[in-house]
Amino acid sequence: MLKPIRLIPPGTTFQFVPKRRIAFLFSALLMIGSLVSLFTQGLNFGIDFRGGILMEIRTAGPADLPTIRSTLSGLGLGDVSIQEFGTETDVLVRIQRQDGDERAQMVAIEAVKSALGSEVEYRRTEFVGPTVGEELKEAGALAVGLALISILLYIWFRFEWQFAVGAIIALSHDIISTIGLFALIQHEFNLATVAAVLTIAGYSINDTVVVFDRLRENLRKYKRMELSELFNMSINETLSRTTMTSLTTLLALLAIYFFGGAVLADFALAMIWGVCIGTYSSVFIAVPLLLYVNLKRGDEDPTGVSVPQDERIGDG
Amino acid sequence: MLQFSPWKTTLVLLVCLLGLIYAAPNLLTADYSRDVPDFAPGKKVSLGLDLQGGSYLLLKVELDVVIEERLESIVSGIRGALNNAKPDKIGYRNIGVSGDAARVTIRDPEDFDRARGILEALDPQAVVTVDDAGEAVITLTEQAAQDARLAAVQQSIEIVRRRIDETGVREPTIQRQGDDRILLQLPGVDDPERIKALLGQTAKMTFRLVDITASLANALAGRVPPGAQLLEASNPGPGQQSHYVVKRKIEVSGENLIDAQPSFQDNQPVVSFRFDTVGGKRFGKTTAENVGRPFAIVLDSKVISVPVIQQPILGGSGIITGSFTVASANDLALLLRAGALPAPLVVLEERTVGPGLGADSIEAGKVASIIGLILVAVFMVVAYGLFGLFANIALVFNILLIVGALSALQATLTLPGIAGIVLTVGMAMDANVLIFERIREEVLIGRSPMSAIDAGYKRALTTIIDSNLTTLFAAIFLYSFGSGPIKGFAVTLAIGILTSMFTAVMVTRLMVVTWLRRRRPSAVPI
Secondary structure, three states, X not given: OOOXXXXXXXXXXXXXXXXXXXXXXXXXXXXXXXXXXXXXXXXXXXXXXXXXXXEEEEOOOOOOHHHHHHHHXXXXXXXXXXXXXXXXXXXXXXXOOOOOOHHHHHHHHHHHHHHHOOOOEEEEEEEEOHHHHHHHHHHHHHHXXXXXXXXXXXXXXXXXXXXXXXXXXXXXXXXXXXXXXXXXXXXXXXXXHHHHHHHHHHHHHHHHHHHHHHHHHHHHHOOOOOHHHHHHHHHHHHHHHHHHHHXXXXXXXHHHHHHOOHHHHHHHHHHHXXXXXXXXXXXXXXXXXXXXXXXXXXXXXXXXXXXXXXXXXXXX | OOOOOHHHHHHHHHHHHHHHHHHHHHHOOOOOHHHOOOOOOOOOOEEXXXXXXXEEEEEEEOHHHHHHHHHHHHHHHHHHHHHOOOOOOOOEEXXXXXXXXXXXXXXXXXXXXXXXXXXXXXXXXXXXXXXXXXXXXXXXXXXXXXXHHHHHHHHHHHHHHHHHXXXXXXXOEEEEEOOOXXXXXXXXXOOOHHHHHHHOOOOOEEXXXXXXXXXXXHHHOOOOOOOEEEEEEOOOOOOOOOEEEEEOOOOEEHHHEEEEEEEEEOOEEEEEEEEOHHHHHHHHHHHHHOOOOEEEEEEOOEEEEOOEOOOOOOOOEEEEOOOOOHXXXXXXXXXXXXXXXXXXXXXXXXXXXXXXXXHHHHHHHHHHHHHHXXXXXXXXXXXXXXXXXXXXXXXXXXXXXXXXXXXXHOOEEOHHHHHHHHHHHHHHHHHHHHHHHHHHHHHHOOOOHHHHHHHHHHHHHHHHHHHHHHHHHHHHHHHHHOOHHHHHHHHHHHHHHHHHHHHHHHHHHHHHHHHHHHHOOOOOOO
């Protein structure tokens, strides 16, 4: 019974490291594409960061978007965007930040509510004033920055600085490409997206650390093996784990994406991308980069975690 | 790694049992939590406003107004003191508040020293400087300004609490945040417009005399007599004045009110009120001295009614007529009962979720969790067979522990928090995967089952700790950065990392070890 099926057979010898230039080229293009998209199209900031009003309403029958649009644009509230949300009875209304202070925004909410009347169900009303929007923007950038620095320091402390360099480059790669993806598809970039970016950072580094751990172990074990070959072996040895964990995580994320409701869908989308790119970057970026940072062999390892020569085996 | 001492086994089982006990109340439909103290089992996970529906409001207390008012009162103190100075009055000009100081210019250089003495005696918490040209600048000390702000925020919280309580919202949370902010969480409120309207008024009520000597036309043209003020009428009916010239002197203020209730007079909604003893006496005196003259009831610098005093009102109670509706009479009575805010409040951020969306989100979260769980569980059995089954049992305990921890800590479960749990379901498998893969490798190099499993656990452990700690860092920064719902995500993620490490390393291992001892297998089915 219960005969396991091995997705990745043992003893693979995929040529990840020797083929690294292809991956580097791909990643370089990905970075350029992300940055171009970011600077030309820019991010579609949600009200969390830009300030403004967001309302999710549900109408009795299928929503009559043109009527809602003309009702609301008659209010003189500036840029109003109307969009179906999840189902055909649900409508997402976005209203630009109003001129003036916070009170002006409150007036706008009341105006919309009285224009749409009480027949519609107000499922969600969110308002972020200019002050809070600026603060959230700063806090978000700060959180991502601090998380990167702390991860960098941790890797430096647990491994060596060369590993930290590789990890942080791979991590930045993942974060930039995720932000680039959101710029490209113009999905709303909001608090949940920042949460996704930070979680991706955690996930990606987790993946990288696992491969690094194996690499360090092999560095001590095979003192004379050529680095490139040793790296490639380490990746192949951990390949089954890398794939399995990515798959279980992706399965969970797909469940959120398809069944978790419209509010979580974008979050799940960012995470799905992040898991894929994070897995890719651990294998194709973080490890091959170590070839270029003058990595020392295991003898100088400052942390002194050594592989036991003679394992004591439990007597059961 | 394969020895489990009896106490260790007991400990692992105990933790799992605790998780079960703390998580159990969430399976019951009835809510017993009100009878149970914090930290004791029996509490359910508390749902965030995005799941149970409700309104989150971040308010700012406009503290500049507090300082300005304090300076205004210093200015009126200066007027009185200089006018009544002994032996003769001191001449002055250019009196008023500008910037963060009260300013007055003394006319006669001979009076400078005398004026300084008088000004310094006015407010012990103010600093007075008089320059050679006779311009006196009176500022509050930094300490005094700070105290005034702090007091204003605290008083605002108290007034907000009273007003919210009066509206009948159940279990509101009212917290101070930062220096000048108040965070309001109102479960079950899906249309906070009324509450925002109630909080949007400071509700400072004053009873003052109308300046009958002044001409309204002159005042409207900008010539307001000294000691008087031009005020707008609130909501004037047809044929009523739009403005009134009202004396600055406050006869009685809203602080002296002890009760206010909506009622009816001639089928019109009105508000009846009652003063405390001091207020009643003052009101009696004023009305006795001014029979036949109009007086103004002023709310937040708007005149709501201008009755003519028919007879002295000595009982300390009266009614306010005005163009009220039943609802507005109700609200005014409420505001007067709850008291005035020391400074205006503005809404900086609002997030309101209706009960429909909340219920839908819970439902979607449940469905996503269950489907995610099944997918992952099936996958694990397919990939690791019996060991996958062990991992799945551990996963169930993992979820129990997360829910139990959330219930025990009374952390708030939000929609992103549910996403965090589902994500943990996927990521929790990582520790198991690391161990199982390692065991496979050890089996491949020809170790005995016992030895392979032992080595697998031993070698995977540092990797598990290293990789999970980094994710934990991300969760901690997320917590420190995020507002409400995102904090919920960070909390479940962090708890999930800890519990999944525990379940993978301890619970799965306990099962594996027990199986090893019972079966003594010749090969590892992995």
